[in-house]
Amino acid sequence: MEKLDQDSGSNQNLLPRQLDFSPPAAAVEETKKMDSFHETEKKQSHSVLDSQSSREDQKSEQPLPQPQPLPSVPDTEAEQLRLGVKSLKPPPSSPVKSPQQSATEVTPPQKPPLHRFSHQVQKNPLVKCRVSKQDPLTQLESSKDDTPNKQKHCNCKASKCLKLYCECFASGSYCNGCNCLNCHNNLEHESSRQEAITTLLERNPDAFKPKIAGSPHGMNDLQEDVRQSLILGKHSKGCHCKKSGCLKKYCECYQADILCSENCKCQDCKNFEGSKERNPHLLHGPQVSETYVQQSSAHAAVNRAIDGYLEPSDSRKRKIKDASHSVPARVPHIVQNQTVNHVIRNGDTSLFLIPKDLNNKAVSGSTTFTYRSSLSNTIQPRHVNELCLLLVSKSVDVAKKLSGGKCETEKRNDRDSSVDTAQRDANEMNDSPDCVLDANRMDEKPLSPATRALMCDEEQMIISEKETSAQGKEDADTSSEVYLEQERQILSSFRDYLIQLSNRVSINGANIKTKTNPSKRELEDEEQSHRDSSLG
DNA sequence: GAGTTTGAAACT
DNA sequence: CAGTTTCAAACTC
Numbered sequence: 001m002e003k004l005d006q007d008s009g010s011n012q013n014l015l016p017r018q019l020d021f022s023p024p025a026a027a028v029e030e031t032k033k034m035d036s037f038h039e040t041e042k043k044q045s046h047s048v049l050d051s052q053s054s055r056e057d058q059k060s061e062q063p064l065p066q067p068q069p070l071p072s073v074p075d076t077e078a079e080q081l082r083l084g085v086k087s088l089k090p091p092p093s094s095p096v097k098s099p100q101q102s103a104t105e106v107t108p109p110q111k112p113p114l115h116r117f118s119h120q121v122q123k124n125p126l127v128k129c130r131v132s133k134q135d136p137l138t139q140l141e142s143s144k145d146d147t148p149n150k151q152k153h154c155n156c157k158a159s160k161c162l163k164l165y166c167e168c169f170a171s172g173s174y175c176n177g178c179n180c181l182n183c184h185n186n187l188e189h190e191s192s193r194q195e196a197i198t199t200l201l202e203r204n205p206d207a208f209k210p211k212i213a214g215s216p217h218g219m220n221d222l223q224e225d226v227r228q229s230l231i232l233g234k235h236s237k238g239c240h241c242k243k244s245g246c247l248k249k250y251c252e253c254y255q256a257d258i259l260c261s262e263n264c265k266c267q268d269c270k271n272f273e274g275s276k277e278r279n280p281h282l283l284h285g286p287q288v289s290e291t292y293v294q295q296s297s298a299h300a301a302v303n304r305a306i307d308g309y310l311e312p313s314d315s316r317k318r319k320i321k322d323a324s325h326s327v328p329a330r331v332p333h334i335v336q337n338q339t340v341n342h343v344i345r346n347g348d349t350s351l352f353l354i355p356k357d358l359n360n361k362a363v364s365g366s367t368t369f370t371y372r373s374s375l376s377n378t379i380q381p382r383h384v385n386e387l388c389l390l391l392v393s394k395s396v397d398v399a400k401k402l403s404g405g406k407c408e409t410e411k412r413n414d415r416d417s418s419v420d421t422a423q424r425d426a427n428e429m430n431d432s433p434d435c436v437l438d439a440n441r442m443d444e445k446p447l448s449p450a451t452r453a454l455m456c457d458e459e460q461m462i463i464s465e466k467e468t469s470a471q472g473k474e475d476a477d478t479s480s481e482v483y484l485e486q487e488r489q490i491l492s493s494f495r496d497y498l499i500q501l502s503n504r505v506s507i508n509g510a511n512i513k514t515k516t517n518p519s520k521r522e523l524e525d526e527e528q529s530h531r532d533s534s535l536g
Numbered sequence: 537g538a539g540t541t542t543g544a545a546a547c548t
Numbered sequence: 549c550a551g552t553t554t555c556a557a558a559c560t561c
Contacts, residue, residue, distance in 0.1 A: 154556080154557090155556065155557080156555080156556065157555085157556080158554075158555065158556085159545095159554090159555065159556080163545070163546075163554095163555080164544080164545055164546085165544080165545060165546085165554085165555050165556055165557090166555095166556080167556085167557085203546090207545095237544095239543080239544090240543065240544080241542080241543065242542085242543080243541080243542065243543085244541090244542065244543080244558095248541095248542080248558070248559075249557080249558055249559085250541080250542045250543055250544090250557080250558060250559085251542090251543080252543085252544075255558095
């Protein structure tokens, strides 16, 4: 009885759940009793109801305002976001205002949040949205309807549907036809609802943002498509599954039909490409074309190598124990490509930094490795070869272009004193904005800091060579040959280093990951070997 | 449909 | 920030 009463409360408003921040323009006019936002929401929500969602209980309730059809093409930013056409903007400084500010020109204030699961539904029809088992009708709908705007019906009891536990609320939707108790996620309790939203946004401005990048829906442009693909299917926070193997819908990654990524801290993860336990039908297929991988090959190769070093925290521990029967090669293509994206985007991760990070973390005893791949199985000689080949080919281009360019680095003074580790070089390079291997010269593709560091290093050596030999060598052709030879030498050293590192990791992977602090000697060995190989 | 399991969200 | 509690969906029987 109580439930019925409360259900009636929950349903009283009978607002079809819908992301309530993309109002039709006509909604603005209606602001007498409700603010325009409410009206808009009601209208729009209603507009997206399919026939099946116009259930009897809804019919019996107060009529909704005149429904208006949704525009076929999303006009508002919010709708674009919802459909994955437009990426979310970072929130302004004021988290509370952010959702409003982001769409004030088009949408009314108090734009409700974007559901963290909404993208999942849109992205992958294979993934059923969470549907109450207590609502067979909804299940029926769900089975029939793979369209994005599937209705969800929560069963909240204690949260008043004002916490992110509630998927309706989390999606920015009002509860409608739910089985929830004491629901406040409705117009009746709009004030408390907004208060809850405000609180959540204050606590976490990203609380209502999608956890997973949207689908490339609507992307026609190849470049944009590629860009979207890179960020597609990566859980922003990652899952933390322990028992489900990330193969049940408890896992947000699995539920979204994406592979677990380096963001995840799951244990015993089986949600990786190549996992025999993962239902292959749930895989998206290649997120990024082979062509693109080749195009961005330097990044890809670098990151495949990176990918081979690092693992998630908990699974890492476990795999130390289970090293002898570690999972098969797990280089989820998504992970790889995401890693590529990571490098491109953040620009603060270089190949050379990775060993350092690895060691630093190991020395400190930290277990917060973030990359997932099985240590010895993912870094492949072909990756190294690929990287080297690409770097070689790239270096030829660079050498050709290096007619007069100079690397204005502060490192120049340091160069005579040592052949630093590549890692240190990269570090310095990254810290030195003056290290110029201009992006305008790298016109074709974005370069990772690692690549830039390497190329800048090469450039410096070339310049250094030019300076020392400028007096005696006037012939540009000869210089070019020298440049090329130097490039080859540098890259050969680099290749050797990578191969050596690869072998080391393969052999000593388990040791590196011991619980006890990996000895500094290991770090020193690493650096020493690096030094040796750098010296050629 | 009740009970259990699970992991994210919320809390401390 | 880590550990614990709360919560609701997923799952099992």
